Amino acid sequence: MSESRPRVGLFVTCLVDMMRPSIGFAAVKLLERAGCDVEVPPTQTCCGQPAYNSGDRADTKAIARNVIDAFEGFDYVVAPSGSCAGMIREHYPHLFEDEPALFARAQHLAKRTYELISFLVDIRGVTAVEARYDGTATYHDSCSGLRELGVKEQPRALLRTVEGLALKELPDAEICCGFGGTFCIKYPDISVKIVDDKVAAIRSTGADTLLAGDLGCLMNMAGRLAREGSPVRVRHVAEVLADMAGEVAPIGAAR
Amino acid sequence: MEATSHAFKDNIKVALKDATLQRALGNMKSGFIGKRLAVINKLPEFERLREAARDIKNHTLEHLDYYLERFETKVIANGGHVHWARTPEEARQIILDLCRTVDAKTVTKGKSMIAEEIALNDFLEEKGLVPIETDLGEYIIQLRHEPPSHIIAPAIHLIKEQIEDTFRTVHTELAADRKLPDARALTDEARSMLRQKFLSADVGITGANFLIAETGSTIIVTNEGNGDLTQTLPKMHIVLASLEKVVPTLEDVSTILRLLARSATGQEFSSYTTVSTGPRRAEDLDGPGQYHVVLLDNGRSAMLGTEFQDMLRCIRCAACMNHCPVYASVGGHAYGWVYPGPMGSVLTPSLIGVEEAGNLPNASTFCGKCESVCPMKIPLPKMMRHWREREWDKKLNPPRYRAGMKLWAFFAKRPALYRFATGLATRVLGTLGRGRGRFSSLPLAGGWTKGRDFPAPEGRSFHSLWAERQQQRKAA
Numbered sequence: 001m002s003e004s005r006p007r008v009g010l011f012v013t014c015l016v017d018m019m020r021p022s023i024g025f026a027a028v029k030l031l032e033r034a035g036c037d038v039e040v041p042p043t044q045t046c047c048g049q050p051a052y053n054s055g056d057r058a059d060t061k062a063i064a065r066n067v068i069d070a071f072e073g074f075d076y077v078v079a080p081s082g083s084c085a086g087m088i089r090e091h092y093p094h095l096f097e098d099e100p101a102l103f104a105r106a107q108h109l110a111k112r113t114y115e116l117i118s119f120l121v122d123i124r125g126v127t128a129v130e131a132r133y134d135g136t137a138t139y140h141d142s143c144s145g146l147r148e149l150g151v152k153e154q155p156r157a158l159l160r161t162v163e164g165l166a167l168k169e170l171p172d173a174e175i176c177c178g179f180g181g182t183f184c185i186k187y188p189d190i191s192v193k194i195v196d197d198k199v200a201a202i203r204s205t206g207a208d209t210l211l212a213g214d215l216g217c218l219m220n221m222a223g224r225l226a227r228e229g230s231p232v233r234v235r236h237v238a239e240v241l242a243d244m245a246g247e248v249a250p251i252g253a254a255r
Numbered sequence: 256m257e258a259t260s261h262a263f264k265d266n267i268k269v270a271l272k273d274a275t276l277q278r279a280l281g282n283m284k285s286g287f288i289g290k291r292l293a294v295i296n297k298l299p300e301f302e303r304l305r306e307a308a309r310d311i312k313n314h315t316l317e318h319l320d321y322y323l324e325r326f327e328t329k330v331i332a333n334g335g336h337v338h339w340a341r342t343p344e345e346a347r348q349i350i351l352d353l354c355r356t357v358d359a360k361t362v363t364k365g366k367s368m369i370a371e372e373i374a375l376n377d378f379l380e381e382k383g384l385v386p387i388e389t390d391l392g393e394y395i396i397q398l399r400h401e402p403p404s405h406i407i408a409p410a411i412h413l414i415k416e417q418i419e420d421t422f423r424t425v426h427t428e429l430a431a432d433r434k435l436p437d438a439r440a441l442t443d444e445a446r447s448m449l450r451q452k453f454l455s456a457d458v459g460i461t462g463a464n465f466l467i468a469e470t471g472s473t474i475i476v477t478n479e480g481n482g483d484l485t486q487t488l489p490k491m492h493i494v495l496a497s498l499e500k501v502v503p504t505l506e507d508v509s510t511i512l513r514l515l516a517r518s519a520t521g522q523e524f525s526s527y528t529t530v531s532t533g534p535r536r537a538e539d540l541d542g543p544g545q546y547h548v549v550l551l552d553n554g555r556s557a558m559l560g561t562e563f564q565d566m567l568r569c570i571r572c573a574a575c576m577n578h579c580p581v582y583a584s585v586g587g588h589a590y591g592w593v594y595p596g597p598m599g600s601v602l603t604p605s606l607i608g609v610e611e612a613g614n615l616p617n618a619s620t621f622c623g624k625c626e627s628v629c630p631m632k633i634p635l636p637k638m639m640r641h642w643r644e645r646e647w648d649k650k651l652n653p654p655r656y657r658a659g660m661k662l663w664a665f666f667a668k669r670p671a672l673y674r675f676a677t678g679l680a681t682r683v684l685g686t687l688g689r690g691r692g693r694f695s696s697l698p699l700a701g702g703w704t705k706g707r708d709f710p711a712p713e714g715r716s717f718h719s720l721w722a723e724r725q726q727q728r729k730a731a
Contacts (some may be wrong), residue, residue: 012717014667018681019710021717040721043670051664053621054652055643059664066668143622176580180620185702186656187264187618189271192706193584193621223707226693252693252710 008036009074011067011088011113014046015215020251023215026242027080027116034124037250039167041070044187047084052091053181061095068092068105075124077113080238082145083181085115090148115145116238117213121154128161131243138170139237140198140221142214146174155213155237162240168205170195179220195224202232211237213253222252256373256402258607260591263614265692270585272583279414280586287577290521291628292516298517307516309632310508316559322501323550329471333533335546343373346551350375350460350493351382353547357490359384359457365475365482366390367462368406368571369495369551371593372606375460387452390480391445400426404587406594407519407573411426412586415441449481459543461484463496464515464570466548469504472532473548476515476525483529492531492543498550499567511570514630519572554606562641566601568631573598575625575635581618590615599637604642613651616642678716685714 008031016023024040031038048063067088071077079085079201081132089110096102120126137159145151161166178184178194198221202210209230210225222234249255259266270276295301315322327337338353340346346369354362362384364370376397379386388397392410396403398421399701410418419435422444435441461482463473473494475482486492502508516522533544558564576582576596587595592612594602599616609616616639623637646652652660666673688694688711696704703709 014677017717018677019712021715021720024717025720040718041676042718042722045667045670045673048667051660051667053640053643054656054660055640055645055647056649056660056664057644059661062668063664066670070670130260134600143620143624147623147627165331174624176620176622176624177374178580178620180622182656182660183618183620186583187267188705189267190581190584190618191620193271194580195707197580219710220707222710223693223703226708227695227706227708248713249692252708254690254692 004035006036006075008038009077010038010040010081011044011047011071011072011077011084012040013079013084013215016080019219020215020236020248022244022248023080023236023238024122026236026244027078029244030116030120030129030238030243031078033130034120034126036076036124039074043070047087048081049083050085050182052087057095061116064092064095064106065102068102068109071109072105074112076119077109078116078119079113080116080236081216082115082142082149082151083214083216085113086144086148088113115149115151115213116151117155117158117241118145118151121157126158129138129158129241129243130190131241132163133209133240133243133245134164135209135233136166136168136207137209137211137240138168138205139173139203140170140177140202140210140212142212142217143176145213151213155211158241159211159237165240168207170205170207171201177217177221179217181216184220191220192224195220199224199228199230203230207232209233209235209240209250211235211240213237218251222250226252256371256593258592258611258619260603260607260615261614262424263589263591263618266591267585270589275417276412276413276586279412282414282585283411283577284583285407285690287521287574291518291574291577294517294521294523297660298513301514301517304510304514305630305632308511308630309508309568311502312631315502316499316564316567318646319498319501319556319559322503323498325468326466326471326501329468330533330546330548331471333471333546333608334536335471335533335548338547338549340549340551341553343551343553346373346495346549346553347375347378350495350550351379351384351489352610353493354379354384354458354504357457357545361456361610362386362453362458362460363389363452363456363485363489364393365459365477365485366393366409367495368403368593369497370460371403372497372553373495373551375495387449389449389485390477391442391455391479391481394445400424402588402593404595404597405573405576406571406596410595412588435457453484453488456489458491458493459487459489460493460495461486463494463500463548465508465511466496466501467505467508472505472530474508474531475529476512476527477529478520478522478526480527483527485511486529486531486543487541489543491547492534494546494548495533497549497555498552499555515570515572518574518628518630519728520550558605563601563605565633566598566605566638568633569598569602570631571598572631573629574628578624578628580620580622580624598633601633601635601638601642609642609645609649610651613642613646616640619647660704661693674716674718677697678719681712681716682714685712688712689714
């Protein structure tokens with residue numbers, strides 16, 4: 001293994017795979033520019049959070065074992081999502097506390113797994129990107145990335161180097177958007193109330209673009225903004241940092 | 256109180272439509288959160304204090320029997336009495352029997368969540384006594400025959416105008432044309448009404464924030480001074496507390512007190528921190544003639560040694576609910592029992608059963624804010640997940656949800672099948688959503704599309720596009 005050109009396994013995430021592959025390609029571009037060789041293990045499906053947060057531990061463990069197998073042998077595993085990276089990093093080892101062999105493998109995987117933007121900044125030392133975006137953006141801190149992985153300054157630091165982009169802080173940026181995975185289906189009324197407060201905060205900034213690092217939260221906020229007829233454009237932060245905003249319409253927007 | 260936690264989904268619909276409640280909850284947001292942050296930012300050792308407090312409580316819980324017995328021995332040595340109650344019924348009966356020994360008629364009460372837990376007021380009234388809440392918030396909701404909606408601010412679901420209405424309806428002996436323009440005037444009126452009650456009370460009942468094993472003392476923390484009048488004026492002082500409130504020493508309490516008010520109200524210290532050690536001694540100028548401590552278990556000892564033991568570290572500061580987006584959306588009554596918010600979502604199923612309260616640990620986005628502000632570092636989301644695991648194992652989830660999750664997991668465990676199925680779904684949805692870029696309704700996704708559009712997928716899965724790209728690269 002050469003430390004100058006690490007082998008990175010991309011954990012695509014199930015939402016990016018199905019809903020918005022552009023985020024995956026943006027991640028690949030950013031990682032390659034940061035000097036990494038990127039591979040995408042084809043046997044990955046999902047990190048298992050829907051089962052885990054539903055209390056279905058047996059299925060969670062089966063899915064986690066699949067991820068552990070799929071990502072064996074990489075120098076790093078990177079996901080364009082704080083939530084999925086947090087699941088692998090913070091929760092996988094606990095699933096196998098009673099199974100020493102798997103526990104060791106889960107821990108080994110956990111230690112090498114990162115959220116995309118914090119990986120670029122903290123591990124690869126990226127300080128600037130080559131990108132242009134004309135607009136005023138505000139940034140929402142998704143909960144798992146923020147509180148489990150400490151993703152806060154890294155995306156802001158890189159966004160400040162995007163030409164043409166003005167960054168405006170979002171009031172209550174650290175308050176949940178109300179997505180919560182299965183929560184938004186189990187308790188849609190509360191979920192909509194929470195995202196309503198978020199939408200009001202987004203509007204108060206006057207920004208024309210909303211960015212965040214997790215597609216679930218982005219779909220929730222984009223869905224509510226669209227329902228209210230807001231013109232705010234919603235994108236994953238990687239699309240802007242990879243200079244790919246011109247290649248795909250904003251989330252939930254007409255194309 | 257009769258639990259309505261099973262009806263959580265109905266409760267939240269009512270709460271979300273209640274414009275007055277929503278106004279009251281909006282007021283709350285601006286208060287607690289900012290004040291807490293400001294006061295914590297002035298205390299560099301806050302994080303170290305959290306760790307120290309967690310360790311104190313963990314140590315105590317590991318040796319709970321020892322410290323409780325030590326506490327009892329000390330209380331007796333000070334001339335007081337300790338009564339052990341396994342259930343709410345036992346606790347109520349002990350308190351009634353004590354009241355009867357002094358022919359009590361009027362009983363004043365300091366704020367106590369344990370009294371709410373055992374529904375003490377209703378019971379005493381039924382037996383012909385007159386319990387009177389002396390904490391302002393508790394007094395207001397007692398007049399309105401409502402349960403508290405918050406563990407430190409019981410009337411936070413109300414706005415000023417509702418309190419004025421209540422006072423005008425109940426305080427009929429006062430002039431009808433009196434002015435009650437603001438919080439100050441309302442507080443003054445409650446104060447003057449309560450003053451007479453303090454003086455006529457035969458028994459005073461308070462809760463306890465802490466029990467100190469080393470000295471046999473109990474501590475209450477208040478901002479109104481009502482607790483002091485409740486416990487010093489009557490002939491008998493009864494302390495009602497749950498048994499996990501014990502800590503080894505006064506020094507330990509001092510550590511935890513530095514966290515409590517800061518986390519709760521954003522104060523450095525509460526206005527009153529009152530230590531009670533036994534009945535009035537010969538040389539004391541005042542104090543109760545009798546001092547009794549009623550210790551309630553009600554399911555707590557069964558939490559020891561389980562994945563829910565950490566919950567017993569809770570010091571009832573309410574920081575978790577003050578910062579919870581779900582609590583802020585629906586308020587405390589929707590949770591349907593005594594303890595709302597994240598701490599309630601863990602504790603309530605332990606005390607009244609997950610069959611009744613199963614909704615509560617599910618009604619969380621797992622945003623983690625509660626754990627991040629908890630002064631005792633209680634892993635609240637993790638314990639809510641443990642409840643979900645028990646519900647899953649007992650098959651308590653709604654059958655449709657369960658079937659949907661099982662179906663999803665079936666595919667997620669089989670990569671080839673999963674790739675095929677998701678690839679197909681992506682293409683179908685992508686084609687249907689082409690043009691507008693989103694759906695305003697979708698079959699089986701009514702929960703989502705009722706209040707939000709559903710962004711359409713781009714049309715191809717990442718994996719299929721990636722496979723193509725790899726082939727092109729190989730060919731080139």
